[in-house]
Amino acid sequence: MMNLVLGAAAVLFAAAPWMIMGAPFESTMGLIQKIFYFHVPAAFVMFVSAFVSGIAGAVYLYRRSQRAEHITAAAAELVVVFGAIVLLTGPIWARKAWGVWWQWDARLTITLVMWLIFVAYQLLRKYGGPGSETLSAAVALFGMANVPFVYWSVNIWRTVHPTTNVVPSLGPGMREAFWWCVAAYLLLYAALLAARVRLEAQRVALDELHFEIGAD
Amino acid sequence: MRMITRALGVAAAVLMPALAWAQAQTDGFVPVDPAAEIAEKLPAAPMVMTAYALVWLVLIGYVWSLRRRQARVELEMAALRARVNGRA
Numbered sequence: 001m002m003n004l005v006l007g008a009a010a011v012l013f014a015a016a017p018w019m020i021m022g023a024p025f026e027s028t029m030g031l032i033q034k035i036f037y038f039h040v041p042a043a044f045v046m047f048v049s050a051f052v053s054g055i056a057g058a059v060y061l062y063r064r065s066q067r068a069e070h071i072t073a074a075a076a077e078l079v080v081v082f083g084a085i086v087l088l089t090g091p092i093w094a095r096k097a098w099g100v101w102w103q104w105d106a107r108l109t110i111t112l113v114m115w116l117i118f119v120a121y122q123l124l125r126k127y128g129g130p131g132s133e134t135l136s137a138a139v140a141l142f143g144m145a146n147v148p149f150v151y152w153s154v155n156i157w158r159t160v161h162p163t164t165n166v167v168p169s170l171g172p173g174m175r176e177a178f179w180w181c182v183a184a185y186l187l188l189y190a191a192l193l194a195a196r197v198r199l200e201a202q203r204v205a206l207d208e209l210h211f212e213i214g215a216d
Numbered sequence: 217m218r219m220i221t222r223a224l225g226v227a228a229a230v231l232m233p234a235l236a237w238a239q240a241q242t243d244g245f246v247p248v249d250p251a252a253e254i255a256e257k258l259p260a261a262p263m264v265m266t267a268y269a270l271v272w273l274v275l276i277g278y279v280w281s282l283r284r285r286q287a288r289v290e291l292e293m294a295a296l297r298a299r300v301n302g303r304a
Contacts, residue, residue, distance in 0.1 A: 017268075030260060031260035032260040032263060032264060034264050035263075035264055035267045038267065038268065038270050039267070042271070081275075081278045084274055085270070085271050085274050085275075088267070088270045088274070088276060089267040092263050092266060092267045092270075093263075093267070095258065095263065096258050096260055103289060123266060147280065182263055187234070188275070192260060192278070192279075192282070194249055195282055195286075199282060199285055199286050199289065201284075202286075202289045202290075203289055206289055206292055206293055206296070209293075209296055210296070213296065213299065213300065
């Protein structure tokens with residue numbers, strides 16, 4: 001099943017450049033606006049992953065389910081990966097569109113803070129020692145709580161970043177290319193999440209085997 | 217009457233600097249915004265390609281890291297199985 005998902009993601013990604021090239025140019029920004037087609041879907045997936053991690057973290061805290069813990073860890077790692085894409089492609093667009101690599105405005109700053117929270121999750125889980133799963137699940141929940149602030153920051157505060165009206169108001173040509181890229185990213189995310197959850201389950205099983213053999 | 221005079225005085229104290237600032241903006245020369253100049257001169261195509269390449273690099277790098285960790289776990293599992301079979 002996951003091979004099918006991965007295959008579909010590969011097809012969509014392969015066709016994405018043609019979809020993006022076929023989309024009309026934006027009137028004020030021109031070619032540089034095409035970064036939108038991989039910057040925004042990456043941000044979208046980052047938000048989805050943060051929600052998956054936070055909700056799985058809550059399930060782990062409530063039920064102590066091992067599977068929920070694996071999903072929390074896997075999704076948190078993917079927040080860092082897709083967040084890195086957002087934070088790398090955004091400044092390249094900003095340099096051309098705004099003339100600066102970075103601005104300490106609400107949207108950019110809160111996104112960076114959210115990304116750092118999930119980086120902190122990785123460090124805590126790796127080096128936190130016994131019992132760090134519980135604390136890191138709480139960190140994932142806290143990271144998830146940042147998502148509404150990241151999303152609505154452009155509407156609440158005065159920022160240089162475009163508002164949330166951009167996607168709903170996309171014209172023909174742009175709309176299809178955008179949702180194609182979102183579908184490609186989401187399918188890839190599903191495949192990566194499944195792979196990472198499986199790896200986490202195997203790693204935990206290996207640790208338990210080591211413990212049992214060591215005890216013998 | 218005194219209240220009205222006081223209120224007018226406060227309003228004048230607050231508004232005067234704002235009016236003076238607005239006056240200065242329209243009177244003097246406005247320098248070129250360096251950010252706008254940079255934005256106009258930078259070539260867009262290399263930047264779009266760099267951003268696209270970075271996306272691929274990050275994703276390929278992550279998939280490579282996943283495979284490396286998977287291989288390490290499978291290797292350890294095989295070694296453990298061999299050890300358990302050896303004991304048996």
